[in-house]
Amino acid sequence: MNERPKVLVVYYTQTGQLKRIIDHVLAPLANSVDITYEELVPVQPFPFPWGKQQFYDTMPETVQDTPRGIRPLEVDLNAHFDLVLLAYQPWFLSPSQPTAAFLQSEAAARLLKGKQVITLLGSRNMWLNAQERVKGYLHRMGANLVGNIVLVDKSPNLVSLITILRWAFKGKKEATRFLPQAGVQENEIITSNRFAGPIATALETRKWQDLHPQLMSLDAVELLPNLVLLENNGISAFRFWAKFISAKGGPGAEARQGRVTMYRSLLLVGIFVLTPITLISSFIKLNLKRNELKREVDYYKGVTLR
Numbered sequence: 001m002n003e004r005p006k007v008l009v010v011y012y013t014q015t016g017q018l019k020r021i022i023d024h025v026l027a028p029l030a031n032s033v034d035i036t037y038e039e040l041v042p043v044q045p046f047p048f049p050w051g052k053q054q055f056y057d058t059m060p061e062t063v064q065d066t067p068r069g070i071r072p073l074e075v076d077l078n079a080h081f082d083l084v085l086l087a088y089q090p091w092f093l094s095p096s097q098p099t100a101a102f103l104q105s106e107a108a109a110r111l112l113k114g115k116q117v118i119t120l121l122g123s124r125n126m127w128l129n130a131q132e133r134v135k136g137y138l139h140r141m142g143a144n145l146v147g148n149i150v151l152v153d154k155s156p157n158l159v160s161l162i163t164i165l166r167w168a169f170k171g172k173k174e175a176t177r178f179l180p181q182a183g184v185q186e187n188e189i190i191t192s193n194r195f196a197g198p199i200a201t202a203l204e205t206r207k208w209q210d211l212h213p214q215l216m217s218l219d220a221v222e223l224l225p226n227l228v229l230l231e232n233n234g235i236s237a238f239r240f241w242a243k244f245i246s247a248k249g250g251p252g253a254e255a256r257q258g259r260v261t262m263y264r265s266l267l268l269v270g271i272f273v274l275t276p277i278t279l280i281s282s283f284i285k286l287n288l289k290r291n292e293l294k295r296e297v298d299y300y301k302g303v304t305l306r
């Protein structure tokens with residue numbers, strides 16, 4: 001009798017949203033695949049709900065890739081896995097700190113070298129730069145990124161921003177009279193079980209190069225052109241602020257709180273001003289430089305690293 005394929009799932013989740021997504025994606029495989037879960041646990045937990053200042057104070061080290069550490073993994077680093085599902089969320093246009101800590105670890109280098117990896121994201125809607133960074137880590141470790149699945153909150157950008165901040169700061173996810181529920185829409189989560197079919201096929205045929213195109217035919221990654229422009233503007237600003245804030249001290253340092261507060265106020269103004277501007281400029285760019293922007297969108301939807 002053939003052995004069942006072995007899948008390792010590495011993930012971190014604060015609210016449980018990402019674990020629910022993982023469970024729905026993998027549910028159809030429960031009886032045909034051996035699944036091992038490795039939950040990443042920060043040495044000192046990140047709070048939920050967040051204090052406002054603490055939330056923004058987490059930006060510099062997230063953007064600069066100097067994350068808080070995680071506890072040692074429980075999985076046997078020498079165990080065989082046919083596939084690794086790396087499930088993560090973007091924080092400040094970067095991989096969340098526990099994800100970055102994992103990707104920088106010796107354990108990840110041993111676990112992921114030569115492995116087939118699918119990335120699975122549960123995000124608001126700004127995940128491109130985070131995924132580029134993850135692609136870079138995987139490439140340097142000699143892992144093979146064979147698929148990407150991205151679940152986003154499909155509400156308009158400013159609406160999802162308001163609902164996610166309410167969720168993050170007050171722990172309130174539910175809809176109000178004026179606002180929808182925060183996070184990835186329930187229907188998106190439930191229907192993510194459609195991705196199990198192509199994953200099962202790839203585990204059986206080993207034709208890994210066919211996997212991402214098959215996932216794409218099921219709309220595994222959808223991307224609005226204006227978000228490409230918004231993220232490019234955003235990440236430059238974040239890098240500037242990360243350097244400016246961390247020049248005054250490490251996470252939580254008293255001396256940097258004035259700068260954190262400045263960043264906090266300007267960020268929200270920036271997003272509210274930039275969102276409509278980038279919507280207009282992407283409309284113009286879409287007409288004037290249609291091919292260039294389309295190439296960008298196609299690139300970000302794919303699994304190659306340029």
Ligand SMILES: Cc1cc2nc3c(=O)[nH]c(=O)nc-3n(C[C@H](O)[C@H](O)[C@H](O)COP(=O)(O)O)c2cc1C
Pocket residue numbers: 012013014015016017018019055058089090091092093094122123124125126127164168
């Ligand atoms: C500190 C922080 C920063 C975040 N930054 C982003 C971001 O840059 N882009 C994005 O799409 N979502 C962002 N989110 C939303 C998360 O990606 C994620 O969807 C949400 O936190 C729920 O994830 P969970 O599975 O950890 O509960 C951020 C969340 C937190 C807590």
